[in-house]
Amino acid sequence: MTDPSDPIQVAFVCVQNAGRSQMAYTFAQREVADRELTGEIDLVTGGTRPADHVHDEVNRAMHAVGIDISDQTPREITFEETQESDYVITMGCSAEDVCPAGWAGENRDWNLKDPDGKSATEVGRIRDEIERRVAELFDELESA
Numbered sequence: 717m718t719d720p721s722d723p724i725q726v727a728f729v730c731v732q733n734a735g736r737s738q739m740a741y742t743f744a745q746r747e748v749a750d751r752e753l754t755g756e757i758d759l760v761t762g763g764t765r766p767a768d769h770v771h772d773e774v775n776r777a778m779h780a781v782g783i784d785i786s787d788q789t790p791r792e793i794t795f796e797e798t799q800e801s802d803y804v805i806t807m808g809c810s811a812e813d814v815c816p817a818g819w820a821g822e823n824r825d826w827n828l829k830d831p832d833g834k835s836a837t838e839v840g841r842i843r844d845e846i847e848r849r850v851a852e853l854f855d856e857l858e859s860a
Contacts, residue, residue, distance in 0.1 A: 723755060723756050723757055723758045724756065724757050724758070724802045724803070724857060725757075725758045725759075725760065725800055725801045725802050725803075725821075726744060726757060726758070726759055726760070726801060726802065726803045726805065726853070726857075727759075727760045727761065727762070727793065727797055727798055727801040727803070727804045727805065728740040728741045728744065728759070728760075728761040728805050728807070729761070729762060729763065729764070729793050729798065729804055729805065729806050729807070730763050730806065730807040731763050731764050731765055732763050732765065732766055732767040732790060732832075733761060733762050733763030733766045733767065733790035733791060733792075733793070734763070734766070734767035734769065734770050734771050734774070734790045734832070735770070735771045735774045735807075735830060735831045735832055735842075736807035736808070736826075736828050736830070736831065736842065736846060737761045737762070737763065737807050738761065738770050738774060738785060738788055738790070739774060739777075739778060739785075739842075739843055739846045739847075740761070740805065740807065740826075740846050740849075740850055741759060741760075741761035742778065742783060742785050742788070743846060743847050743850040743851075744757075744759050744850050744853075744854070745759060746783075747850060747851065747854040751854060751858065753854075753858075757854075757857065760793070760797050760801065761791070761793070762790075762791045762792055762793025762794070762797065763790055763791070763792060763793060764792070764793065765792075766790035766791055766792050767790045768790070769789065769790065770785060770786075770788050770789070770790065771831060771832050773831055773832070773833070773834060773836065773839045774831055774839065774843075776836065776839070777831070777836065777839040777840050777842075777843045778843065780836075780840065781843070801821050802821040802822065803821050803822050803823075803824065803853075804821060804822070804823045804824075805823075805824050805825075805826060805853070806823065806824070806825045806826070807825075807826055807828050808825060808826055808827040808828040808829070808830075826846075826849055828842055828845060828846065829842055831843075
């Protein structure tokens with residue numbers, strides 16, 4: 717059982733951790749800072765089979781809204797990280813190899829299109845949808 721004073725942990729998970737989950741994690745970091753929730757909400761991101769780098773079109777889409785994620789690197793999410801998370805948000809890629817039965821918290825799948833290889837317009841739409849969903853998630857977390 718978790719201590720009620722422990723921070724809420726939110727994990728953003730995808731297979732490659734090279735697009736959607738990177739954008740969600742970055743927008744969530746901004747929400748934590750803007751809402752002054754440091755110490756109240758912890759964030760983690762990762763993939764079940766991480767890519768070598770964040771997709772170029774994702775870097776460009778984030779740069780278009782003034783956010784530089786060029787230094788971010790996809791990483792593997794551990795079973796322990798998902799198990800310790802209060803919320804595990806998958807991006808629509810089914811997060812293959814991660815078993816929801818092992819997650820202690822709530823699982824939500826956002827069912828988002830993969831931005832890899834998509835046009836700048838399409839990646840921008842995906843980015844904007846992720847930004848909206850992250851803001852809604854934080855509205856919910858703050859009201860809980």
